[in-house]
Amino acid sequence: MKYVTLKIMIVLCILSLASQATAWHDQTHLAICKATGFDMWYHCAGPDIAKIKAGNIESYNHWFNNSAEVEITPQMVMDQIERYNKRNKILDPEGHILGAIIASLRAYEKDLRSGKYALYHLVYCAHYISDLSMPLHNIAYDDFNEEHHNANDGIVEDTILKEPEKISKHMYPITLRKKDFEADLAREIARVANLSRKLGYKLRAEKRDMTKQEAYIQLGHSASLLRAVLQHYNQVPASAKSAVN
Template structure:
């Protein structure tokens, strides 16, 4: 009897947090490393926090976009106020990217250690390119989410040259919101294409996707003078 009582909250947490799983650790680390982030090894921290912070952190990792959604810069900016809030069930990944940067800048101005906020941003930028973090958590998503997270995880740290990093210039939050929206649309369109075709993401598609994240995070680092 004691065992069953203990397992109930654990099983509930697993089922409820499954939606917020993302690229596995090595893939997140590879994105941050390819971007040139000096503290790339911190890029998995946001997933570890979910074990303690639950939905306060979970909602920062996804957006449940319906088919046909077009993500706009305005939509991205409107989500910033939801950063670290558990109430928005559809998620607010796009706003979390900007929210983490705002906290990094605020903490830096206060002469406090700000790198953890940037590491959170690195993780959210990685989540942005995972197609199933931009689509509804429906039957297809549930069946394929974990396998999608893992598709290149075992090899990616040893194949960094396969991550194509291209120039992205960011000079303002508006620029960043535009780039976040662009990659979000690429990701959600791919997610629904995969669902329509009833297949898993390919390795090649996964490398293209994480290339978008690495490129965006490199642009963010340069904007911040890192």
């Protein structure tokens, strides 16, 4: 009997860990998208709005809590793709942002092929790539994460749209080869996720919020990766370096 009670408590605990707050606040999302030159930058907070009605069907696309604190590999990214838009709290309590990025692009390509209006899928992808650089979306949702989440989400919110150079100066070229697009993208998603989770551990060890400078660097990772994806789909001008592939 005691064992059953313990099991129920563990499940309840997992369920409570699975529901959590937002990520970067709205203007921070817009600023990341705007820094890439994406025409639809003004929609980039939209996937957070979708959570109000879609609930966990949408929410689980926005984070990966990585409670085991393992190094993210490209294979882990690929393994999460089929969990997109699913909300299995028992089997998938940690979320699946890593796979959601590629899955949203597959949805984009599918609608393009069938002649539908497809751009909103790119907006979802842009939002997920932005959330990927939020350190607290890449580590366990523990007491530290819960207490510091909101402050870190909004760390540059009040000023970032007026200071686009704070992001652009941290942007760098990323090459996603045409013929190996998903493999290259999975590698880059894993790279940014690992940088983000390591910053998350640092913040936790030092019991503090991000500095603005740390946030700008994180936003630069998201904007760089998003720009490379948008270049792949000819949604922003290709830079000289990443056009060669």
